[in-house]
Amino acid sequence: MTSTAAHSPFPSGRAVPTPVTGGRGGLLASVVGVAVGSVFFLFPIYWMLVTSVKPPSEWLTSPPVFIPDRLYFQNYTDALFNWGGLKGLVDSGVVAVSATAIGMVLGTFAAYSLARFRIGGTNLSFFILSLLFMPPVAIGIPMFLFWSALGLVDTYIALIVQYLTFTIPFIAWVMKGFFEDLPVDLEESALVNGASRLRAFVDIVLPNVRPALVATALLAFIFNWNEFSIAVLLSRGRVTTLPFILPTMMESHYVLWGDIAAMAAVGALPVVIIAFLLQRYLVRGLSFGAIRSE
Amino acid sequence: MARVTLKHLSRSFGPVAAVRDLSLEIPDGTLLCLLGPSGSGKTTTLRLVAGLERPDSGEIWLDDDEISRLEPKDRHVGVMFQGYALYPQMSVRDNIGYPLKVRGVPRTEREARVTEVARLLEIDSLLDRAVQQISGGQQQRVALARAIIQRPRLFLLDEPISNLDAVLRSTMRAEIRRLQKMLGATTIVVSHDQLDALAMADLIAIMKDGVIQQLGTPDDVYYRPSNTFVARFIGEPQMNLLPASLARGERGLGVRVLGHWLPVTETARTALAAVTLPDVVVGVRPRAIRIHREGGDDRIAASVYLAAPEGSRVIYQFQIGGDRLTVEAEPEFRLNEGEEVHLELRPESLHFFAPGADGGTRIA
Numbered sequence: 001m002t003s004t005a006a007h008s009p010f011p012s013g014r015a016v017p018t019p020v021t022g023g024r025g026g027l028l029a030s031v032v033g034v035a036v037g038s039v040f041f042l043f044p045i046y047w048m049l050v051t052s053v054k055p056p057s058e059w060l061t062s063p064p065v066f067i068p069d070r071l072y073f074q075n076y077t078d079a080l081f082n083w084g085g086l087k088g089l090v091d092s093g094v095v096a097v098s099a100t101a102i103g104m105v106l107g108t109f110a111a112y113s114l115a116r117f118r119i120g121g122t123n124l125s126f127f128i129l130s131l132l133f134m135p136p137v138a139i140g141i142p143m144f145l146f147w148s149a150l151g152l153v154d155t156y157i158a159l160i161v162q163y164l165t166f167t168i169p170f171i172a173w174v175m176k177g178f179f180e181d182l183p184v185d186l187e188e189s190a191l192v193n194g195a196s197r198l199r200a201f202v203d204i205v206l207p208n209v210r211p212a213l214v215a216t217a218l219l220a221f222i223f224n225w226n227e228f229s230i231a232v233l234l235s236r237g238r239v240t241t242l243p244f245i246l247p248t249m250m251e252s253h254y255v256l257w258g259d260i261a262a263m264a265a266v267g268a269l270p271v272v273i274i275a276f277l278l279q280r281y282l283v284r285g286l287s288f289g290a291i292r293s294e
Numbered sequence: 295m296a297r298v299t300l301k302h303l304s305r306s307f308g309p310v311a312a313v314r315d316l317s318l319e320i321p322d323g324t325l326l327c328l329l330g331p332s333g334s335g336k337t338t339t340l341r342l343v344a345g346l347e348r349p350d351s352g353e354i355w356l357d358d359d360e361i362s363r364l365e366p367k368d369r370h371v372g373v374m375f376q377g378y379a380l381y382p383q384m385s386v387r388d389n390i391g392y393p394l395k396v397r398g399v400p401r402t403e404r405e406a407r408v409t410e411v412a413r414l415l416e417i418d419s420l421l422d423r424a425v426q427q428i429s430g431g432q433q434q435r436v437a438l439a440r441a442i443i444q445r446p447r448l449f450l451l452d453e454p455i456s457n458l459d460a461v462l463r464s465t466m467r468a469e470i471r472r473l474q475k476m477l478g479a480t481t482i483v484v485s486h487d488q489l490d491a492l493a494m495a496d497l498i499a500i501m502k503d504g505v506i507q508q509l510g511t512p513d514d515v516y517y518r519p520s521n522t523f524v525a526r527f528i529g530e531p532q533m534n535l536l537p538a539s540l541a542r543g544e545r546g547l548g549v550r551v552l553g554h555w556l557p558v559t560e561t562a563r564t565a566l567a568a569v570t571l572p573d574v575v576v577g578v579r580p581r582a583i584r585i586h587r588e589g590g591d592d593r594i595a596a597s598v599y600l601a602a603p604e605g606s607r608v609i610y611q612f613q614i615g616g617d618r619l620t621v622e623a624e625p626e627f628r629l630n631e632g633e634e635v636h637l638e639l640r641p642e643s644l645h646f647f648a649p650g651a652d653g654g655t656r657i658a
């Protein structure tokens with residue numbers, strides 16, 4: 001879909017900052033900068049991956065083993081089958097995918113009506129933004145009491161609905177900005193050309209915000225996939241998402257670092273794969289935001 | 295096609311009355327130009343007719359149907375938006391065909407009609423291009439094609455010429471005029487440029503602050519402006535408006551203007567005789583003033599303050615006592631700054647308005 005770039009109504013190519021290239025000295029400085037930055041950000045990931053394929057004897061040695069001389073995959077089978085990693089993947093997937101999908105539908109419509117019809121004046125949209133500032137622990141006790149009164153603690157439904165309380169505001173808030181940037185003329189022209197509101201939305205609005213939708217959905221998915229505080233409060237061992245499982249693995253007297261690293265790698269993998277598949281949209285969707293805030 | 299009637303339309307945005315008690319009838323097949331400065335309510339009027347804006351009060355009729363409460367899609371009007379509003383994700387072909395697609399016209403008929411209007415507007419070679427890859431003038435034609443393809447009862451064009459460069463402007467004026475006459479389409483064109491209006495329109499409605507100042511043919515508004523606002527807005531350079539007073543001379547009732555007594559026509563005299571106040575405003579178009587090297591009866595001595603040659607004409611500013619007068623002259627007639635001449639303001643070229651800052655109404 002390379003054509004979306006050319007078809008985008010947004011000004012393109014302005015947001016990309018020109019790299020500062022101050023001759024040879026500048027180049028050297030930026031190479032060193034990038035190298036230091038890469039080590040700083042990538043080393044923890046490397047350490048996770050390398051630990052996940054080390055045998056137990058190499059987990060905590062001093063000096064540490066940077067490059068193991070053979071790959072030890074037992075950690076992964078342990079993580080997936082002994083520690084419930086497989087079920088964790090399924091539970092995380094069900095919860096994160098459901099919350100993201102429902103959130104995208106409701107949040108996108110909410111965003112559109114906030115942007116175009118100024119539903120609730122400025123107060124409602126500010127209220128929606130304020131929901132995102134609320135720390136989950138602040139509502140921990142009432143939330144737990146609420147779900148236990150319904151008898152739904154430790155169920156998919158509880159987690160999904162609970163995740164929607166921040167997923168919908170997040171999506172609504174981000175997409176509202178994109179809708180506001182889209183010229184109203186386009187939809188109005190569809191209306192006079194014979195389209196209903198819904199038809200104009202589907203035919204004209206959605207195709208023009210597709211990269212933004214994809215980027216927003218991915219961010220929402222990552223938040224849901226990584227969510228920890230609510231998962232801990234609402235889980236009793238039946239619905240176990242990966243962020244819930246990880247800390248339980250550190251409770252034994254002998255911490256199995258290789259198994260934990262393997263579990264973490266398993267948890268990171270889906271996000272990496274999705275981001276890789278969607279990177280084309282992602283860069284464009286995220287750079288819309290950059291243009292807007294100029 | 296249809297006759298359009300607007301009855302007492304009003305629309306406010308908070309404290310701003312964008313359109314005030316506007317009534318208007320546009321006969322079938324007529325091109326009406328809504329002309330006025332920015333912010334005078336032209337776009338709002340157009341949007342009310344299109345159904346994109348709800349009137350606070352008043353009615354809109356197409357022939358014998360009241361359409362004031364209909365959804366935009368049920369009004370069957372073709373609109374060309376000021377920025378063209380082409381759909382960025384669609385090709386030229388899909389843009390033009392969209393109104394038919396939405397209304398469920400089958401593909402083969404759609405294709406045929408897209409080809410037909412594209413040929414009419416000479417954009418048939420662009421059909422498979424993306425709308426960003428064509429020039430502004432071509433985009434305008436695409437927008438026009440999309441507005442006419444559904445054979446609407448009424449066309450609404452918001453500032454169709456304004457985004458074009460000078461060369462394209464006069465071509466497009468002629469093109470819109472040609473198309474409108476060929477289709478026999480009742481059309482409302484919005485413009486802030488009086489040249490658009492004079493060149494295209496059968497009828498011109500001049501708006502200011504949401505109120506129509508005058509509705510008439512191009513000749514009406516040019517030769518018989520209904521107040522000083524219209525007098526100033528139509529015509530370039532602007533009409534000279536001079537403070538004057540009624541005064542009886544040897545030859546009967548006339549006006550004192552620029553320190554001189556001038557005679558007036560018989561019709562003007564009758565109208566002026568009915569005026570109670572002595573003060574009036576005299577208007578005279580820069581083209582209507584004659585320049586003479588010799589003095590004579592009813593000629594006013596003046597010196598050249600500024601000479602601006604513009605190729606096909608020269609625009610002079612003359613100094614007469616404390617007043618300035620703009621005169622448009624043939625290029626052959628060259629005067630130097632400071633030169634002394636005599637100006638003739640012929641009785642039949644004078645307009646008379648009641649005094650008042652802006653909008654003093656016409657007396658004669």
Ligand SMILES: Nc1ncnc2c1ncn2[C@@H]1O[C@H](COP(=O)(O)OP(=O)(O)O)[C@@H](O)[C@H]1O
Pocket residue numbers: 307310311312330331332333334335336337338339
């Ligand atoms: N949606 C709106 N909200 C608030 N004020 C508006 C809106 N649309 C138009 N106006 C105001 O109404 C007046 C007329 O606007 P408009 O019809 O666009 O004028 P024109 O097209 O003649 O330039 C202006 O003062 C404008 O600021």
Ligand SMILES: [Mg+2]
Pocket residue numbers: 336337338
């Ligand atoms: Mg306008």
